[in-house]
Amino acid sequence: MTQQLALITGASSGIGATYATQLAARGSNLILVARDAARLQQLAQSIRDAHGVEVKVLAADLTQPDALARIDRELQDNPQITMLVNNAGMTVDGGFVTADIAQTQTMLTLNVVALTQLAYTAAQAFRSRGAGTIVNIASVLALVNENANGAYNATKAYVLSLTRNMQRELADSGLRIQAVLPGLTRTEIFQRTGRSIDDLPAHMVMEVEDLVAAALRGLDAGEPITIPSVEDMGLWQTFEQSRSAILPFISLSQPASRYRQQ
Incomplete structure (x- = not known):
């Protein structure tokens, strides 16, 4: 059996680094991608030593x-890669209107454009081999309109929608495709926006090791969507059923009666 080789983006800290550690503990070889070469090298050596x-x-x-093209080529040209953890992402400080628009545009490039390109390339490469795993890291904020930064929430809603569509399109391809929706997680992402996660209610914050362990168990179980803190996944099914109920009515030849002249 070929040993798994996982390419992980955003791997220098937080969720990405924890995926690297936990996948290595399962015996997976790794390709770690992030901006900070020194931190990547330090993490890589600690993983080699430990596992x-x-x-x-x-x-x-x-x-x-x-840089994106270089990682894209690695996915295309390295047939040993069996897994993509599409984790790299960022947020910005403030709401949509108050945040710096240049930072928002950078966020869109990372959270949407880069993730899409790598998901596409991995899907093409894995489909040609009839096997492979793609994990797209979204967020519970994909389901939330009312709070946080609207542009960030929208990027994560995009990731969820893209993943669901990939699951449909590649249903018979032999690929495993999972969306992971973390809630508040103890990582550096809050520090980078000048906030502290310690200011949030402790019962709402999950340790990153617990989050990734749950996500990997969800992958093992074949879950298409993993929301680590939700005990009753029937709630997700109800959410999906409610969304599906409107679909027969969203494109009809006549406007609804409330819009017609009396």
Whole structure:
């Protein structure tokens, strides 16, 4: 049996670094991608020492076209890669209107453009081999309109929608495709926007090790959507059923009666 080789973006810290550690503990070789080469090298060596797996480091800022193209080529040209953890992402400080628009545009490039390109390339490569795993990291904010930064929420709603469509399109391809929707998680993402996660209610914050362990167990169980803190996934099914109920009515030849002249 071929040993798994996982390419993980945003791997220098937080969710990405924890995926790297936990996948290595399962015996997976790794390709780690992030901007910070020094942190990647330090993480890679600690994983090699702890688990004896092969770890390759590719320093790349995925908001830059040349860097994204380099990682894209790695996915295309390395037939040993069996898994993509599409984790790289960022948020911005403030609401949609108050945030710096240049930072918002950078966020869109990373959270949407880069993720889409790598998901597409991995799907093409894995489909040609009849096997492979794609994990797209979204967020519970994909389901929330009322709170946080609307542009960030929209990027994560995009990731969820894209993943659901990929699951439909690739249903008979032999690929495993999972969307993971973390809630509040203890990572550096809050520090980068000048906030502290310690200011949030403790009962709402999950440790990153618990989050990734739950996500991997959800993948093992074949879950298409994993929301680690939701005990009753019947709630998700109800949400999906409610969404489906409107679909027969969203495109008809006549406007609804409330819009017609009396």
